[in-house]
Amino acid sequence: xxxxxxxxxxxxxxADHVVGRTITGVxxxxxxxxxxxxxxxxxxxxRLEGRTVVGAARRGKYLWMELDQGDAVLCHLGMSGQFLISxxxxxxxxxxxxxxxxxxxxxxxxxxxxxFGGMVFSEDGAELPPEIAHIARDPLDPLFDPAEFTARIRRxxxxxxxxILDQTLIxxxxxxxxxxxxxxxxxxYARNTRHLRTxxxxxxxxxxxEVMQEALEQGGTSFDALYVNVNGNSGxxxxxxxxxxxxxxxxQRCGTPIRRDAFMNRSSFWCPTCQPRPRSGKF
DNA sequence: ATGAATACCTGAGAGC
DNA sequence: TGCTCTCAGGTATTCA
Numbered sequence: 001x002x003x004x005x006x007x008x009x010x011x012x013x014x015a016d017h018v019v020g021r022t023i024t025g026v027x028x029x030x031x032x033x034x035x036x037x038x039x040x041x042x043x044x045x046x047r048l049e050g051r052t053v054v055g056a057a058r059r060g061k062y063l064w065m066e067l068d069q070g071d072a073v074l075c076h077l078g079m080s081g082q083f084l085i086s087x088x089x090x091x092x093x094x095x096x097x098x099x100x101x102x103x104x105x106x107x108x109x110x111x112x113x114x115x116f117g118g119m120v121f122s123e124d125g126a127e128l129p130p131e132i133a134h135i136a137r138d139p140l141d142p143l144f145d146p147a148e149f150t151a152r153i154r155r156x157x158x159x160x161x162x163x164i165l166d167q168t169l170i171x172x173x174x175x176x177x178x179x180x181x182x183x184x185x186x187x188x189y190a191r192n193t194r195h196l197r198t199x200x201x202x203x204x205x206x207x208x209x210e211v212m213q214e215a216l217e218q219g220g221t222s223f224d225a226l227y228v229n230v231n232g233n234s235g236x237x238x239x240x241x242x243x244x245x246x247x248x249x250x251x252q253r254c255g256t257p258i259r260r261d262a263f264m265n266r267s268s269f270w271c272p273t274c275q276p277r278p279r280s281g282k283f
Numbered sequence: 284a285t286g287a288a289t290a291c292c293t294g295a296g297a298g299c
Numbered sequence: 300t301g302c303t304c305t306c307a308g309g310t311a312t313t314c315a
Contacts, residue, residue: 061309080292112292115291116309174308285315290312290313291312299302
């Protein structure tokens with residue numbers, strides 16, 4: 001379940017191992033991973049071959065390889081995407097979907113069990129791929145504007161968790177870190193965005209940033225030189241989660257058992273004491 | 284314009 | 300053992 005910190009780890013790995021390399025060949029094992037590249041796999045391969053990767057960038061959960069001449073390869077890991085760096089002769093991983101051969105005898109391999117992720121060639125996308133122009137800046141972006149976020153979330157009339165999962169308001173937050181940040185603040189996931197106090201929004205932003213920074217620090221230092229494994233298991237999962245997945249476990253603040261609700265086709269974990277459910281529409 | 288619902292996917296695990 | 304069902308959830312698209 002890669003969210004922003006996991007994707008940032010991938011970006012660092014690509015920056016280390018792929019930037020400076022030229023793509024010498026493209027093998028598309030499953031066209032579904034190119035769903036967003038409408039011209040098809042042959043066009044994708046043609047546009048990448050011979051191009052040099054000059055940078056690795058990220059916004060929220062999207063990352064892209066900057067190519068020479070200003071184009072880019074835009075990538076999303078979806079739920080299960082992984083990038084791996086391997087010797088070209090190494091046995092392929094399970095669920096290998098796309099392989100980019102590099103000029104150093106290695107391959108950048110994209111494996112994705114569930115195919116929610118994928119790649120697309122982005123023309124003139126090196127600075128910011130036009131395909132993700134609608135994605136908001138993420139909380140680790142120096143140009144992220146808390147005042148603008150506060151104004152925009154207040155204009156919404158929806159639950160606060162729904163809002164922070166909306167990548168056009170703030171990007172990079174997924175279900176797990178949403179629950180963690182809401183627990184820390186603390187706020188119930190259904191609190192109405194329109195009636196949040198400034199202090200509560202500020203607290204929420206602070207905790208989103210902290211959760212992500214901590215996850216990055218714990219997971220971002222552990223990738224192997226030859227194996228950019230980025231399946232989302234940052235290590236943060238096992239040790240530090242205080243809400244997500246903790247149903248029935250005592251809240252680490254007050255001891256009340258953590259509850260789980262079905263919400264937005266997924267689960268929300270929350271402490272009924274620290275994060276009381278709003279009575280109705282207001283609050 | 285905005286919020287809500289749905290389609291896209293595979294595999295692990297539960298239940299029978 | 301083997302079948303069906305449920306669940307995991309980010310995003311684009313469609314609908315209200």
